[in-house]
């Protein structure tokens with residue numbers, strides 16, 4: 202398993218990714234084409250993502266709910282853009298209990314319609330608003346080209362749905378949830394993201410405005426890592442979601458939806474991973490540290506085991522997620538490789554010589570080799586490990602940000618633009634026309650990722666003096682957009 206090396210990330214990024222997912226035991230292919238099985242280690246990572254988000258959702262007043270998997274087919278057809286967008290990807294149930302169904306049922310691709318249907322019954326008055334809901338579930342979209350975590354027929358996610366009395370409240374909610382995703386990505390996953398608005402071509406089917414956070418992966422491609430949609434009154438009108446305002450007038454609600462999925466695991470892998478395997482941000486890692494006892498003889502084993510157990514207990518008591526590798530029949534070197542493949546942030550090596558000195562060796566995953574090793578006093582292990590985890594969390598983020606900045610260009614013309622999207626992002630003025638967007642996509646395979654909310658984009662403004670004209674057609678442009686090839 203861990204003995205054989207991964208393909209080099211710089212040589213075959215796609216195959217490096219596929220093998221890493223399998224060999225770190227995050228997920229496996231299911232018997233049905235395009236479906237995935239999330240294995241315990243992958244699910245533990247997802248649970249940590251869930252907790253980090255759920256905490257933020259609850260703190261902003263949202264409650265969790267569970268709506269059914271099956272949706273009557275005519276619900277999907279009620280909102281024109283929604284049905285156009287989702288029809289090609291729908292899985293449809295036509296037989297139940299051996300009988301042909303009077304009305305086919307859709308396996309939910311997302312739940313706006315069924316939730317809208319229920320809201321039309323539950324929401325009567327301004328006193329019932331806002332409604333702030335979220336559900337953790339899986340959805341099915343019949344994708345043709347699939348890849349573990351990034352694009353599968355069924356995937357896990359959360360979908361938030363809210364209804365409001367006013368346009369402003371709904372818009373504020375949409376932006377608040379985008380901020381929450383960005384905060385989670387940066388502070389917990391150590392992935393720098395660009396929050397921005399999608400073009401009409403890239404927005405959610407049925408939305409007025411879609412916002413997303415976009416991240417750069419280790420090969421320079423973009424990954425849309427979370428989305429937040431302002432749905433206007435589109436679904437409220439399609440499903441008659443109305444309320445009596447304070448003046449006794451019947452009004453349509455304003456609604457939003459927002460989601461982040463197991464795709465985010467793909468982002469973590471591709472933003473931080475290296476040739477040895479996964480590199481996990483400490484805040485989300487299932488194990489933040491692993492203790493590997495080192496011994497050859499029984500006498501050495503006896504000397505090492507007790508302090509190793511005590512160390513584990515001390516670290517666990519301090520609230521760290523810790524494991525002690527007691528597997529028999531594997532050399533320490535084999536175990537080191539195995540934990541490196543799984544991306545555990547800190548490895549604690551404990552041998553008889555260390556024990557004699559009341560010491561241990563810490564090896565940080567983000568800096569392989571001697572450079573990442575340090576000796577610590579066992580008595581001070583809790584502080585040393587906690588401090589190192591903080592350092593790793595910060596250094597992963599800084600490294601990913603430096604990489605994105607180095608690979609984000611501000612092209613002066615279309616020629617430079619084409620070069621820029623070969624290896625990373627192009628940040629360019631765009632006139633806003635769907636034509637230019639489509640031609641750029643056709644000619645360069647790069648899509649409009651988002652129009653950054655912060656048009657300054659940190660310090661990436663080397664050529665900000667470039668004139669405000671569309672990089673494709675030369676017409677006047679007001680805003681700059683991020684373009685890149687994407688997953």
Ligand SMILES: [Zn+2]
Pocket residue numbers: 631632633634637671672673674675676
């Ligand atoms: Zn243009």
